[in-house]
């Protein structure tokens with residue numbers, strides 16, 4: 001069928017100029033002496049004139065081109081060539097003997113290419129579908145997290161009132177009828193009162209977290225100064241310090257340059273840091289509250305002489321419900337929300353909260369608030 | 379910002395990118411269209427669907443290779459990822475839909491867009507992908523208890539398989555609305571599916587959006 005005159009010439013011109021087939025003429029030393037258009041495009045420049053074996057990627061180190069050629073023209077050999085693109089390419093070769101050398105013809109395995117393409121497209125589709133699922137799952141989780149925050153907020157809100165009632169009435173009974181009770185009964189009442197106070201603090205923390213996490217934390221700035229802030233904080237912790245016989249020192253009280261911050265929230269942060277410092281100190285030790293202000297920032301620091309915090313725990317400290325390896329000295333309990341809240345409040349002011357500590361030598365917590373060029377803004 | 383957004387120009391550049399395997403150019407156009415804050419439904423119909431229909435025509439007329447057609451689809455499908463942050467951030471209305479291309483149907487982009495339109499309207503649109511076996515589809519419907527099921531059909535010869543699927547869903551779930559659509563119905567078949575109880579054939583994404591708005595008014 002294909003022996004009609006003209007066919008051989010047509011095939012030759014097609015193979016040499018157009019076909020996606022590599023045609024290489026090799027001399028007796030298997031050096032490439034001529035290459036068709038496709039081969040010149042695919043092989044590295046300078047391929048013609050060099051031995052074919054040099055262009056074959058061989059991992060066995062025992063590659064013998066002549067052994068393959070000697071197997072005759074019916075054998076098909078899978079060979080990998082290094083190409084101009086820098087990527088190796090695997091081709092199926094047949095070697096045809098010539099009087100003065102060899103004709104090498106190679107082509108891509110079309111079936112394999114098809115399989116590969118289908119595989120890649122299938123993978124792409126799966127990946128896209130998975131990515132959709134992932135986005136969807138993320139949205140669902142965000143939704144659930146909001147539900148959780150709303151729930152915590154609602155529960156905390158509803159618990160606040162009855163706890164307040166317990167506190168008020170215990171105080172009331174202690175005040176009004178305390179002298180009609182014996183010591184033991186008064187002790188019971190005081191214990192319930194203390195438990196209620198602790199519970200109220202916990203509930204307030206939950207409420208703060210739910211407000212902050214739902215993105216509803218509002219910073220309400222008002223004009224104040226360092227002196228005012230410190231003055232408001234001390235009463236919150238003085239009793240605690242006195243009870244544990246901790247000496248409280250402040251070096252901050254006389255700065256009355258104007259400042260624009262959320263006073264109540266900042267006092268809550270400093271109160272929390274001071275409370276922590278006291279709770280981690282032993283009777284007789286000291287706690288310092290200092291404030292230092294320059295043109296760019298205001299830095300509060302709270303320093304204690306407690307056991308300090310191991311470096312690996314210092315980063316965990318600020319995560320909600322974190323239980324860093326620190327131990328309060330009188331068995332005080334907490335759920336680990338205070339620092340998480342403090343950090344969020346400080347961040348809402350555009351500031352930073354961090355700790356420096358050497359185990360055995362105490363810890364210092366820093367709150368830095370930026371001062372706007374205007375002078376008073378934090 | 380001052381540059382006027384011309385959807386026709388962007389479309390031309392997009393198609394050009396698809397046909398020359400230029401993913402980056404396509405991405406730029408897609409982002410430009412997204413940033414112009416168009417309705418996603420319009421973007422789906424006037425950029426993605428239109429370009430793929432044109433790619434299909436060119437392929438049918440032998441003007442482009444299968445490889446180019448495949449890559450054009452892959453590019454389109456991966457660019458849909460860019461809409462997800464907007465899509466899934468919509469407020470939820472507490473309704474769910476299950477969406478699939480039925481067994482033997484390998485075209486999935488239309489169905490995915492339908493799932494996305496559900497998301498856009500506050501539904502959860504669970505999408506099962508191409509060639510979904512009937513068993514898997516029924517399993518998911520049992521698991522999610524959806525407020526609607528949507529089926530997409532592209533190849534007309536798969537109509538019988540779609541009908542079987544609809545019948546199977548109907549017999550196990552007597553009331554869930556079944557919506558069907560896709561380009562197969564350009565060749566007919568609408569009356570055959572709508573012969574089943576509570577099965578609606580919708581012609582386009584806009585029809586689906588109208589249905590969703592209607593549904594919202596009913597509750």
Ligand code: B12
Pocket residue numbers: 125422423426427430431432433434435438447448451455482483484485486487488489491492508528529530531532533534535557558559560561562580581582583585586
């Ligand atoms: C990409 C493609 C493929 C890819 C699909 C990959 C994938 N990930 O989806 C692959 C390679 C798998 C493929 C295979 C085949 N394809 Co094809 N393919 C296409 C092409 C180019 C694009 C399809 C597409 O994504 N379109 C874009 C989407 C968004 O459009 P859509 O599906 O119509 O969806 C829109 C609406 O219809 C509507 N919609 C869709 N479903 C629903 C459902 C509801 C409820 C609602 C409300 C709306 C709705 O919303 C969408 C957005 O507007 C089309 C060309 C074309 N005209 O579409 C050919 C085309 C669909 N394929 C065609 C053919 C013939 C085939 C094959 C049979 C080829 C073959 N011989 O192997 C096989 C079929 C295999 C099978 N059993 O399914 C023909 C179909 C002819 C016909 N009417 O039957 C087309 C039209 C090409 C052509 N011009 O000939 N194909």
